[in-house]
Amino acid sequence: AQSVSQHNHHVILSEAASLELGCNYSYGGTVNLFWYVQYPGQHLQLLLKYFSGDPLVKGIKGFEAEFIKSKFSFNLRKPSVQWSDTAEYFCAPGGSYIPTFGRGTSLIVHP
Amino acid sequence: DTGVSQDPRHKITKRGQNVTFRCDPISEHNRLYWYRQTLGQGPEFLTYFQNEAQLEKSRLLSDRFSAERPKGSFSTLEIQRTEQGDSAMYLCASSPGTGGANVLTFGAGSRLTVL
Numbered sequence: 708a709q710s711v712s713q714h715n716h717h718v719i720l721s722e723a724a725s726l727e728l729g730c731n732y733s734y735g736g737t738v739n740l741f742w743y744v745q746y747p748g749q750h751l752q753l754l755l756k757y758f759s760g761d762p763l764v765k766g767i768k769g770f771e772a773e774f775i776k777s778k779f780s781f782n783l784r785k786p787s788v789q790w791s792d793t794a795e796y797f798c799a800p801g802g803s804y805i806p807t808f809g810r811g812t813s814l815i816v817h818p
Numbered sequence: 819d820t821g822v823s824q825d826p827r828h829k830i831t832k833r834g835q836n837v838t839f840r841c842d843p844i845s846e847h848n849r850l851y852w853y854r855q856t857l858g859q860g861p862e863f864l865t866y867f868q869n870e871a872q873l874e875k876s877r878l879l880s881d882r883f884s885a886e887r888p889k890g891s892f893s894t895l896e897i898q899r900t901e902q903g904d905s906a907m908y909l910c911a912s913s914p915g916t917g918g919a920n921v922l923t924f925g926a927g928s929r930l931t932v933l
Binding site (some may be wrong): 721739741743750751752753756796799801804805806807808810811 | 821822849851854858859860861862863866874909911913920921922923924925926927
């Protein structure tokens, strides 16, 4: 069985601050890695994904994540957040077609 | 709208009643998923279909829960004899059968409140 741990449940930042959200997972096989985002009043949507290749992946709205296999981590980063990044962020590793979601991180960005 | 549709968006029911939720996935997607989400938690996997076949069910899916996808298109999730602990957002998602295999597209969810 796979599990996922998101270390930060609530993060409050000011605009232009840098963001890093931690995600660690446990899974024995080949793993696909995802970050999903839910903006207020909207559906969950894909932010970025990693299947293979370059461990540094870029997603929408300037987000990126780095897969570090030795640490079983897939941390999400953004160098300069905006007020519009206020949302819930979910890390979701997935093996056999079924992503397992972390508890999520609530990010609030103050203008 | 070519996204994932869920109906109803909100359902309030009394304990002991049965409820049914419907999900219409993206038409060309072969895989369909049901998740449940409670406040402050991430989505929890319930079950998954590949076309009309239900391939996996979570232990969270008690005998009171049943899901179907009779023709490989829309799906229903029924909860019998609802309990207050069933109150949650029920999310449906679909994904393609190939390529971006398990990139999920979510619907807006069906919020269940059991009184």
